[in-house]
Amino acid sequence: EVQLVESGGGLVQPGGSLRLSCAASGFTFSSYWMSWVRQAPGKGLEWVANIKQDGSEKYYVDSVKGRFTISRDNAKNSLYLQMNSLRAEDTAVYYCAREYIAVAGYYYYYMDVWGKGTTVTVSS
């Protein structure tokens, strides 16, 4: 079964750090771009970061640049998000998702596998 399982969420004080993990199974993890997507309470989905199959390219939403670092360990089938200097506005459910991208005239891009999410609460 294709599956993504996030862990590492919790309550942290403003300015603190947290490391999220996402364990992948049931597919060849090293063949896919991977993303982190978050959803603040009562708000919509926000793409946070993604990473290429070999880790050579990483991209971030402006609001987390310089504070968050996405990484992966293909030998362990795992995706990570190191979150530093956390702010109240980072409070959200964080999902990892498998990306698919291809081009055939138009670009095909979608996230076809999602984890159930892990909750991060930044509060004093």
Next chain:
Amino acid sequence: SSELTQDPAVSVALGQTVRITCQGDSLRSYYASWYQQKPGQAPVLVIYGKNNRPSGIPDRFSGSSSGNTASLTITGAQAEDEADYYCNSRDSSGNHGVFGGGTKLTVL
């Protein structure tokens, strides 16, 4: 602000047809993907590419695209289709993902 624009809310009578739209410059190069999210659950991909449904998604869900606008159509909406719907693509740079603000669908 999001680079993909959706109407915040749409309603449809049970059994009728509803269209949810998504506008953005990147949609001139990317097919939008569409996700259904019910309260307390993770998003589920319902449409991708030109008009493709993942396994298990009912055929009442369909997608289309024209210019900078993508549409998700539900033909014969059911009560269980009441949910939030999000469109998604990469942005104009091609490197960052981006979601629309979401459309809350109410089935009357």
